[in-house]
Amino acid sequence: MLSKKSQYxxxxxxxxxxxxxxxxxxxxxxxxxKKIPLKFLENILLExxxxxxxxxxxxKGGGYFLSKDPAKxxxxxxxRLVNGPIAMLPCVSLYFYERCKHCDEKKxxxxxxxxxxxxxxxxxLENRTLKDLAS
Amino acid sequence: MLSKKSQYxxxxxxxxxxxxxxxxxxxxxxxxxKKIPLKFLENILLExxxxxxxxxxxxKGGGYFLSKDPAKxxxxxxxRLVNGPIAMLPCVSLYFYERCKHCDEKKxxxxxxxxxxxxxxxxxLENRTLKDLAS
DNA sequence: TCAATTCCCTACCAACCTGATAGACTTAAA
DNA sequence: TTTAAGTCTATCAGGTTGGTAGGGAATTGA
Numbered sequence: 001m002l003s004k005k006s007q008y009x010x011x012x013x014x015x016x017x018x019x020x021x022x023x024x025x026x027x028x029x030x031x032x033x034k035k036i037p038l039k040f041l042e043n044i045l046l047e048x049x050x051x052x053x054x055x056x057x058x059x060k061g062g063g064y065f066l067s068k069d070p071a072k073x074x075x076x077x078x079x080r081l082v083n084g085p086i087a088m089l090p091c092v093s094l095y096f097y098e099r100c101k102h103c104d105e106k107k108x109x110x111x112x113x114x115x116x117x118x119x120x121x122x123x124x125l126e127n128r129t130l131k132d133l134a135s
Numbered sequence: 136m137l138s139k140k141s142q143y144x145x146x147x148x149x150x151x152x153x154x155x156x157x158x159x160x161x162x163x164x165x166x167x168x169k170k171i172p173l174k175f176l177e178n179i180l181l182e183x184x185x186x187x188x189x190x191x192x193x194x195k196g197g198g199y200f201l202s203k204d205p206a207k208x209x210x211x212x213x214x215r216l217v218n219g220p221i222a223m224l225p226c227v228s229l230y231f232y233e234r235c236k237h238c239d240e241k242k243x244x245x246x247x248x249x250x251x252x253x254x255x256x257x258x259x260l261e262n263r264t265l266k267d268l269a270s
Numbered sequence: 271t272c273a274a275t276t277c278c279c280t281a282c283c284a285a286c287c288t289g290a291t292a293g294a295c296t297t298a299a300a
Numbered sequence: 301t302t303t304a305a306g307t308c309t310a311t312c313a314g315g316t317t318g319g320t321a322g323g324g325a326a327t328t329g330a
Contacts, residue, residue: 001219001220001222001224001225003288003289004289005289007224007245010245014244024305026304026305027305027306028305035236037289037290037291039291040289040290040291042306045306046307046308056305056306056307057297057298057306058296058297058298058304058305058306059296059297059298059300059303059304059305060299060300060303060304061299061300061304061305062297062298062299062304062305084136085136087136089137089142102146102170103146109149109267109268109269109270113210113259113260113263113268116259117256117259117260120258120259121252121255121256124252124255125248125252128248132244132248133244133245133248135244138316139318140318159276162276162277163276172318172319172320173320174319174320174321175319175320177277177278181277181278181279184277191276191277192326192327193278193328194274194275194276194277194326194327195276195328196275196276196327197275197276197277197326197327198277
């Protein structure tokens with residue numbers, strides 16, 4: 001399941017997508033409109049900024065805004081960033097791969113199945129963007 | 136990601152599938168062969184028993200065994216039982232559904248996408264059984 | 271009937287994660 | 301130089317995860 005943090009992140013990104021190229025948006029505005037605890041949202045937005053998804057401006061008239069075209073930001077990227085691995089096992093994860101300790105990947109039945117599940121999910125998440133989310 | 140508990144559960148079930156209809160298998164044997172902490176495994180097997188997946192016999196010559204044909208036990212069932220929801224959001228879960236607090240399911244972009252992801256995953260997990268896992 | 275064997279049950283624990291808050295600091299505009 | 305913002309560090313309660321301890325209950329067989 002996506003963490004609450006991830007759900008908040010998506011809500012905030014949806015809001016910012018709707019306001020793409022309309023100047024900085026206040027954290028407090030997003031917080032109110034999307035009903036996300038202010039200080040928690042701060043952390044999330046900051047993380048998204050550090051990852052290059054968002055950019056910000058300080059001081060009066062400041063706020064957050066998308067740093068690139070929402071049609072170019074994949075949902076899969078956000079999930080990985082905020083929520084972690086998409087795969088159900090470390091040994092089938094593309095971005096968070098870890099070798100199985102006590103099981104040979106070549107003859108592990110779970111392994112192959114979970115690769116299928118991963119690819120099925122990625123087939124969707126890699127082909128949807130923030131723009132799809134907001135429309 | 137599947138919890139370690141879930142991974143242990145699948146390993147144990149794989150072992151029991153290989154020994155289907157060959158009499159009870161000791162917890163300690165599964166523990167050794169599959170390298171699963173004994174007491175932790177006890178809990179897991181007990182839970183699987185209570186859910187009707189396994190059955191057991193006490194005393195000498197006792198142990199655990201599958202209570203039905205491994206070809207009839209879906210992987211999806213085990214995942215839900217031991218790991219929880221398969222869907223990425225409560226509001227798109229079939230077995231663990233919860234209404235979204237601050238978002239209208241009808242116009243929530245995430246919602247529709249996550250239904251697709253869920254169905255893609257279920258397309259696999261609902262159509263594989265313990266038997267597929269072991270072979 | 272008694273002892274050995276095996277699962278069953280309750281309780282507990284440390285470590286970590288999650289969701290959230292507090293407060294001070296920095297930058298920039300007016 | 302005041303005010304409006306984002307930035308940073310720290311902290312916290314509560315829950316989950318992975319795992320352990322120890323005795324109880326049922327079954328077998330001698």
